[in-house]
Amino acid sequence: MTSAVVIGAGLAGLTTALRLAEAGTQVTLVTKGIGGLQLGQGTIDVLGYQPHLVKKPLAALDADLHDNHPYKHFSSHDMDRALRWLRATVGDELLVGDGQRNYLLPTAAGVLRPTALAQPSMIAGEATVGKRYVIVGFNRLKDFYPDLVAQNLTRYRDSEGNRVQARSLRVDLQVRDGEEDTSGLNFARALDKPEARQRLADLLRNQLKPGETVGLPAVLGIKDVTAWQDIQTRLGHDIFEIPLPPPSVPGMRLNEKLMGIAKKTCRVINGAPVTSFTADNDHIVSVSAASAGRPTELPADHFVLATGGFESGGLVMDSYENVSEPIFGLPIAGTTDRPFTDTYWGEDQPAFLMGLNVNDQMHPCEPDSTLPVYSNLFAVGGLLAGATRWREKSGEGIALVSAIVAAESMLGEQK
Structure with a gap:
């Protein structure tokens, strides 16, 4: 060999x-x-x-x-x-796309970024005129500013000059007792569990308007790469993740998948x-x-x-x-x-x-x-x-x- x-x-x-x-x-x-x-x-x-x-x-x-x-x-x-x-x-369940076209997805600053393959939890965030977005921040997560993301998204115009509609809101989701400033990884570990996903859905449900697409920081699970689908079902709204500055939970998911295979082979x-x-x-x-x-x-x-x-x-x-x-x-x-x-x-x-x-x-x-x-x-x-x-x-x-x-x-x- x-x-x-x-x-x-x-x-x-x-x-x-x-x-x-x-x-x-x-x-x-x-x-x-x-x-x-x-x-x-x-x-x-x-x-x-x-x-x-x-x-x-x-x-x-x-x-x-x-x-x-x-x-x-x-x-x-x-x-x-x-x-x-x-x-x-x-x-x-971890990557979609084919390279024939670039997705235009929002960053943590609300600027649109082209990429060929993306995680399916991000796809609903592609800037589309006619959609209405609500960007959700967590009070205990300091690396994500929903007002900034929403304001910059509204600056996007398509080829005919049409704008995207976006607003922001914040919720107080506690994922670790006594922590006022929690890392994205701690949020992701908590949201691997159905009970935390239900608490998030309960906090958001009455603050959303019909037809809104919900943007959340990319902390929706680390081991369970389908956690975002469960949250989407519980909310009854399309949702999408917005990657944070490094270290990146979506990057960790991809790394864990590939390294897991490497350790076996x-x-x-x-x-x-x-x-x-x-x-x-x-x-x-x-x-x-x-x-x-x-x-x-x-x-x-x-x-x-x-x-x-x-x-x-x-x-x-x-x-x-x-x-x-x-x-x-x-x-x-x-x-x-x-x-x-x-x-x-x-x-x-x-x-x-x-x-x-x-x-x-x-x-x-x-x-x-x-x-x-x-x-x-x-x-x-x-x-x-x-x-x-x-x-x-x-x-x-x-x-x-x-x-x-x-x-x-x-x-x-x-x-």
Whole structure:
């Protein structure tokens, strides 16, 4: 049986590990901590802006992106295959959509955000002229401001200038005795239970007007991903969740689902950063992970680097503004003498575009080359050069499709 070590447990690392494991590869997933899914919205952004709003993300992938963008390696067919794989893996109770169009869903600031796949608990919040929304806040949850969300939603206009109608209200739902300031996770744990959902419905029922769609902070259960449906039935109104600033309960749901599968199908080593490796010419033999007691040597046939970008330490910058990849010392593409420009909101900052150059099989290469640095190393996700993910709304899409293509490239090499 062939073997692979996947380094990193964000969306890219988990996707690569699960795709390899389901094909019969012996996978070790090693990570220094919890991956970044819990910092996201629990949705899958493929492409939201280029630079204007993208309505059809899959179609946009076949348009001309700049030459250094990670999406240059993939077609819309690759992305469609990756989205289908993810939906089949987590189930329709956790993600819906097909990438043919973007949903426009409200954020915790009431601004509409494009995304390709969303949790079904969010879908009724898509801005639709003619609907009437009521945004509900909890007095004991300080990270959500229903007045702000409602006011910003009313600013939305469709192509004919029609506005959305929205109002706000607050209720006092106590989920832990004596707590005046409760976290979103504590609300979600409480709302896993039917009795808490009934108390919420009782608080809201007499304050709603006929036909209103109810927006709530995204804390409607963590283990029970169908809790929102029960609340909707008890209220007799369509409801939707609005993700909060991180950590995100919808992101936790997605992370728990994928990590749960990984623990059943892979060897998972958590809390163990990879610190070094051994190689024989262009072939990596093993990596060493810092674990309790002594380092753990992990030999394998193939290795996948999914450690993310600057935000997770997959790329680092020293005090002289030199950028490096700290595990394998891989060459960095897009380097410049001035990684940050004076105009923050102008053109893309050069530092955000730095990362690894890869070929179509996801092997890291020297800049402006397609020859692998190491023949059995793959790189996926936030490490890849050429995209300002937060501006484009493309981070999860890049992570997902690069992971699927890397895994299938590896599987092809194994045949």
